[in-house]
Amino acid sequence: MTSPQTLSPEDKKLLVLARATRTRIGASEGAAVRDLDGRTYAGATVDLPHLKVSAIGVCVAMAVASGSKGLEAVVLLTNGDLAEADQAALDDFGGAVVHVNP
Structure with a gap:
């Protein structure tokens, strides 16, 4: 798990987006x-x-769907672990996952 204080400014933006999206609809993950x-x-x-x-x-x-060729970074807010299927998708498409305590 990563502390939000140690994130780069670019990753903090991802954290804010993930948190807002999760909160807006009350989802289990963002x-x-x-x-x-x-x-x-x-x-x-x-x-x-x-x-x-x-x-x-x-x-x-x-x-x-937007034509991206790969990922640079991923922030996941969850109370659980990274699902095996999600890890497989990230392995296919790239990107380092930053786990943050919700």
């Missing part, structure tokens, strides 16, 4: 990513009866 071009994407867990996507899954999907 995430934000920065792609290799410096664009940011934020997402929260989607938990509908017929669609379930993790916060990281939302962010990666938005980045890929």
Whole structure:
């Protein structure tokens, strides 16, 4: 786990985006990513009866759909651990995960 005080200014921006997105809808997780071009994407867990996507899954999907070629950084706010599927997606698309205590 990383303390918010030790984050770079760019990673603090990701933290703010992840926290705001998570809080806005009361999701179990919030995430934000920065792609290799410096664009940011934020997402929260989607938990509908017929669609379930993790916060990281939302962010990666938005980045890929926007034409991104990879990730530079990822912030995940969760009470649990990084899911195996999320780690696999990050392995596919890149990006170092910064775990922050919510």
